[in-house]
Amino acid sequence: MTLVGERVPKYDGLGHVTGTTMYVDDHYIPGTLICKGLRSPVSRGKIKRLDTSLAEKLPGVAAVITAKDVPFNAYAGDWPVFPEEDICFKGQLLAAVAAVDEDTALEAISLIKIEIEEETPIFDVREAMKPGAPKIRPDGNLLKFGERDYYFTNQGDVEAGFKEADFVLEEEYFYPVAEHTPMEPQVSLAVPHPNGSLTVYTTSQCLYFHIGQLCAVLKLPFSKLNYVGATVGGGFGGKNDLHADPVTALLALKTGKPVKWRWTREEELNCSTVRGAWLMRIKDGVKNNGRIVAREMESTLDGGAYLSFNPYATTKHAYYAVGPYYIPNVRVITRCVFTNKVPSSSMRGFGVTPCSYAVEVHMEKIARKLGMDPFEFRMINALRKGEPTHTGSIPDSVAAIEVMQKLAESAGIKLPDKLMSMKSDERRL
Amino acid sequence: MQELNLKVNGATYSVSVKADMTLLEVLRDKLHITSPKVGCNTGDCGACSVILDGQLVKSCITNALMADGKEVVTLEGLSKPGKLHPIQEAFHQYGASQCGFCTPGMIMASKALLDQNPNPTDEEIREALSGNLCRCTGYVNIIKAVKEAAKKMNGGE
Amino acid sequence: MKKRGKGVALIYYPTGMAGGGDTTQAFVKIKPDGGADLFLGSCEIGQGIKTVACQILSDELGIPYDQIVLHNSSTDDTGICTGTFASRVTYFAGNAVRAAAADARQQLFEYAALELGVTPSELSLQDNKIVVANEPNKSMTIAEIAGKVNWTMGKLILGKGNFWKEPGRIIDAENGQIDVITTLAYGATLAEVEVDTETGQVEVLKLTNVFDTGKTINPLLAEGQIDGGVVMGIGSTLMENANPYYPTDNLKPKTLGDYIIPTTMDVPPMQSFIVEYPSANGPYGAKGIGEMTANTASPAIANAIYDAIGVWINDIPVTPEKILKALESQNMA
Ligand code: FES
Ligand code: FES
Numbered sequence: 001m002t003l004v005g006e007r008v009p010k011y012d013g014l015g016h017v018t019g020t021t022m023y024v025d026d027h028y029i030p031g032t033l034i035c036k037g038l039r040s041p042v043s044r045g046k047i048k049r050l051d052t053s054l055a056e057k058l059p060g061v062a063a064v065i066t067a068k069d070v071p072f073n074a075y076a077g078d079w080p081v082f083p084e085e086d087i088c089f090k091g092q093l094l095a096a097v098a099a100v101d102e103d104t105a106l107e108a109i110s111l112i113k114i115e116i117e118e119e120t121p122i123f124d125v126r127e128a129m130k131p132g133a134p135k136i137r138p139d140g141n142l143l144k145f146g147e148r149d150y151y152f153t154n155q156g157d158v159e160a161g162f163k164e165a166d167f168v169l170e171e172e173y174f175y176p177v178a179e180h181t182p183m184e185p186q187v188s189l190a191v192p193h194p195n196g197s198l199t200v201y202t203t204s205q206c207l208y209f210h211i212g213q214l215c216a217v218l219k220l221p222f223s224k225l226n227y228v229g230a231t232v233g234g235g236f237g238g239k240n241d242l243h244a245d246p247v248t249a250l251l252a253l254k255t256g257k258p259v260k261w262r263w264t265r266e267e268e269l270n271c272s273t274v275r276g277a278w279l280m281r282i283k284d285g286v287k288n289n290g291r292i293v294a295r296e297m298e299s300t301l302d303g304g305a306y307l308s309f310n311p312y313a314t315t316k317h318a319y320y321a322v323g324p325y326y327i328p329n330v331r332v333i334t335r336c337v338f339t340n341k342v343p344s345s346s347m348r349g350f351g352v353t354p355c356s357y358a359v360e361v362h363m364e365k366i367a368r369k370l371g372m373d374p375f376e377f378r379m380i381n382a383l384r385k386g387e388p389t390h391t392g393s394i395p396d397s398v399a400a401i402e403v404m405q406k407l408a409e410s411a412g413i414k415l416p417d418k419l420m421s422m423k424s425d426e427r428r429l
Numbered sequence: 430m431q432e433l434n435l436k437v438n439g440a441t442y443s444v445s446v447k448a449d450m451t452l453l454e455v456l457r458d459k460l461h462i463t464s465p466k467v468g469c470n471t472g473d474c475g476a477c478s479v480i481l482d483g484q485l486v487k488s489c490i491t492n493a494l495m496a497d498g499k500e501v502v503t504l505e506g507l508s509k510p511g512k513l514h515p516i517q518e519a520f521h522q523y524g525a526s527q528c529g530f531c532t533p534g535m536i537m538a539s540k541a542l543l544d545q546n547p548n549p550t551d552e553e554i555r556e557a558l559s560g561n562l563c564r565c566t567g568y569v570n571i572i573k574a575v576k577e578a579a580k581k582m583n584g585g586e
Numbered sequence: 587m588k589k590r591g592k593g594v595a596l597i598y599y600p601t602g603m604a605g606g607g608d609t610t611q612a613f614v615k616i617k618p619d620g621g622a623d624l625f626l627g628s629c630e631i632g633q634g635i636k637t638v639a640c641q642i643l644s645d646e647l648g649i650p651y652d653q654i655v656l657h658n659s660s661t662d663d664t665g666i667c668t669g670t671f672a673s674r675v676t677y678f679a680g681n682a683v684r685a686a687a688a689d690a691r692q693q694l695f696e697y698a699a700l701e702l703g704v705t706p707s708e709l710s711l712q713d714n715k716i717v718v719a720n721e722p723n724k725s726m727t728i729a730e731i732a733g734k735v736n737w738t739m740g741k742l743i744l745g746k747g748n749f750w751k752e753p754g755r756i757i758d759a760e761n762g763q764i765d766v767i768t769t770l771a772y773g774a775t776l777a778e779v780e781v782d783t784e785t786g787q788v789e790v791l792k793l794t795n796v797f798d799t800g801k802t803i804n805p806l807l808a809e810g811q812i813d814g815g816v817v818m819g820i821g822s823t824l825m826e827n828a829n830p831y832y833p834t835d836n837l838k839p840k841t842l843g844d845y846i847i848p849t850t851m852d853v854p855p856m857q858s859f860i861v862e863y864p865s866a867n868g869p870y871g872a873k874g875i876g877e878m879t880a881n882t883a884s885p886a887i888a889n890a891i892y893d894a895i896g897v898w899i900n901d902i903p904v905t906p907e908k909i910l911k912a913l914e915s916q917n918m919a
């Protein structure tokens with residue numbers, strides 16, 4: 001009896017349907033303190049005064065922490081747990097409280113005195129890219145790739161390709177900011193142990209990414225931290241960043257008590273990472289017979305205020321900007337621009353979803369311009385076995401044509417024989 | 430603090446609550462009945478759905494004192510040891526639960542529907558579950574599971 | 587007036603991280619009754635790795651599914667898994683579990699060979715039995731040999747394995763070419779829509795989807811990924827915008843009443859088909875499909891809208907206002 005290929009119900013499904021699966025928030029440990037955070041009301045500014053003394057004195061408050069309590073104040077590259085001085089986005093965490101219950105924690109937050117010298121935020125990527133624009137990050141508003149402030153992947157000779165083309169189509173596309181919206185928000189529960197070690201229950205999609213980052217923040221050896229997760233109420237890329245864990249961990253170490261922090265839905269929507277907006281320009285050189293001979297693509301990601309997984313999204317976009325087609329001459333340039341917004345990071349389809357959208361609308365435009373059937377146009381240009389992608393890789397598996405044939409057949413569309421007989425292992429045009 | 434007497438899944442509880450406490454807070458934080466989930470706390474997602482005296486309610490926007498003298502059923506109250514409720518069984522068998530976070534609310538909403546309408550059409554199922562968000566399944570298998578459960582509860586196969 | 591249109595989209599999606607240089611590790615302990623403990627650090631976010639890992643282990647070791655206990659909760663108890671992202675876990679963890687199972691199976695064969703008086707190379711696994719080639723009557727069940735090894739010999743059987751992807755090889759530095767591909771999966775959607783030219787409302791009438799899994803380990807879960815991904819794609823296309831006044835940062839949605847995601851009422855009739863074009867190195871040829879399922883609906887719907895009303899959708903979400911504005915400028919032109 002083999003199970004691979006079978007409709008086996010979920011291993012953890014019985015727990016789900018009986019309500020017995022334990023998510024992070026379902027752990028109730030006696031004596032657990034409740035955490036709440038103070039978040040910035042402004043998008044950009046300098047902290048002039050942050051006075052937590054009244055909050056600390058409130059009965060029921062166990063600890064208040066700010067930047068000075070963080071042993072190493074950066075994760076995911078350059079994102080501080082709390083900023084020392086420079087506030088970079090609205091909703092950025094400035095301080096956090098652990099108290100006996102939620103009401104006390106919220107009251108303590110309201111007692112923190114803060115003075116911020118507000119500065120003019122930069123929201124528009126075009127503004128941020130201008131020479132002389134105020135710097136959001138010390139090394140400039142464009143993400144650096146070595147010496148360059150853009151990333152690129154080229155194939156062939158794109159100028160020659162455009163010369164060869166019968167016509168050129170150039171268009172701009174925009175992909176909006178998106179929130180993952182898992183039904184379970186960010187939750188973290190940190191439990192300190194008498195020997196100085198710590199167990200963190202978290203909603204992470206990647207325990208081993210997180211443990212490295214959190215150990216660095218806490219300056220704690222790997223073996224002193226046990227990360228417990230692996231039952232997560234949906235992720236979609238929204239739980240690849242540390243979010244709540246550094247705060248509960250610091251508070252637990254400081255108070256010696258378990259500390260739990262569940263983000264509100266508003267925090268989840270406005271303060272957790274998003275898929276940043278993408279602006280994409282595609283220019284294709286096309287021959288009248290339907291072959292695309294050149295593509296130039298230039299894309300800009302609004303990365304928000306910090307690095308996070310932006311470098312990865314920017315490079316991955318460059319690798320997959322062409323789509324499942326063979327275009328002999330390609331130039332792809334991608335940029336990540338920092339603005340005073342919540343950091344952009346991973347989301348389902350990481351960097352690729354936006355260009356899949358733009359490229360496929362662009363393909364349709366060209367097909368219409370050519371007066372060619374949209375299936376035929378895509379199949380003519382589809383990648384064949386043995387052909388390289390524009391990154392220079394030869395994929396081990398190529399089946400774009402077969403997928404289109406199956407789609408036509410399944411949707412009741414009758415394709416002409418010349419299309420139904422096409423194969424991924426043969427190029428006719 | 431006020432005294433709240435209620436029945437949850439057949440057991441009687443008496444707890445002292447603050448006047449502004451929600452039923453969800455009482456169930457989770459006081460009684461540690463954790464199948465109702467906190468998805469939004471604003472009545473928008475349905476993850477906290479429970480049945481209060483036969484009516485489906487979102488417990489995050491239900492004042493706890495409204496439940497005084499009443500009976501609450503949560504997902505924990507549906508199955509007996511070793512015996513799943515047909516809705517639970519169908520959710521499991523037809524892949525209606527992925528991450529599972531919406532599942533308690535979904536199953537309670539489905540139960541409230543089938544209690545009142547044992548033979549719902551697809552459209553009626555959609556409507557009855559439209560206040561329960563799920564980000565994982567695209568709802569397709571959820572709707573299928575409710576239909577299959579209805580069939581089974583009506584004595585079909 | 588209500589106008590109908592059809593639109594298509596074709597995509598590919600990579601399995602695994604673009605940069606490579608990542609691993610997933612697994613190890614398995616054989617219990618004295620012939621069951622197994624599987625230790626795997628891959629996070630379950632609903633996609634189903636727990637199920638897939640146990641299915642694979644069950645097949646590879648002849649151990650019944652319900653006798654496998656999966657431990658994947660904590661970093662103290664498991665090996666490394668870089669994470670549940672990049673559509674990588676079925677591929678990476680699947681391979682790691684297969685490797686760990688192969689290691690455990692080899693150890694079982696060595697002990698069974700001693701018991702059966704043969705060499706390990708003469709043994710093979712048939713269902714839950716270790717059998718001797720050409721001597722079908724000479725065999726031991728996994729439970730028998732596991733009991734012997736643990737209780738009579740006092741030995742521990744621990745199989746380990748991992749899957750490691752080398753960092754991307756530079757092909758042509760000057761052109762920024764780098765071999766980043768582990769494998770590619772393909773997908774396509776045909777959307778049929780109806781646009782109300784008076785209200786600007788777009789109704790998706792039907793979606794037909796085809797996705798390439800390489801090899802489907804579990805159709806129930808794969809179909810679930812497709813349904814969920816496609817519906818998320820509908821949300822991106824027609825409703826979701828986390829920053830409606832972009833590029834400013836004002837008036838962002840604060841509740842799920844403001845940030846609208848699809849409900850049961852927004853799911854059109856869908857037909858989805860799975861095709862299997864195997865990858866060279868995935869477990870049984872499998873590829874990752876978690877992410878790509880969300881990528882076909884948006885362009886297919888946008889193209890169907892053009893087919894219906896002759897208006898191009900260069901940015902999403904497609905709100906009624908956008909449609910009406912576009913129709914207005916179309917009329918003026
Ligand atoms: S938690 Fe009650 S509706 Fe969302
Ligand atoms: S199964 Fe994850 S939200 Fe419904």
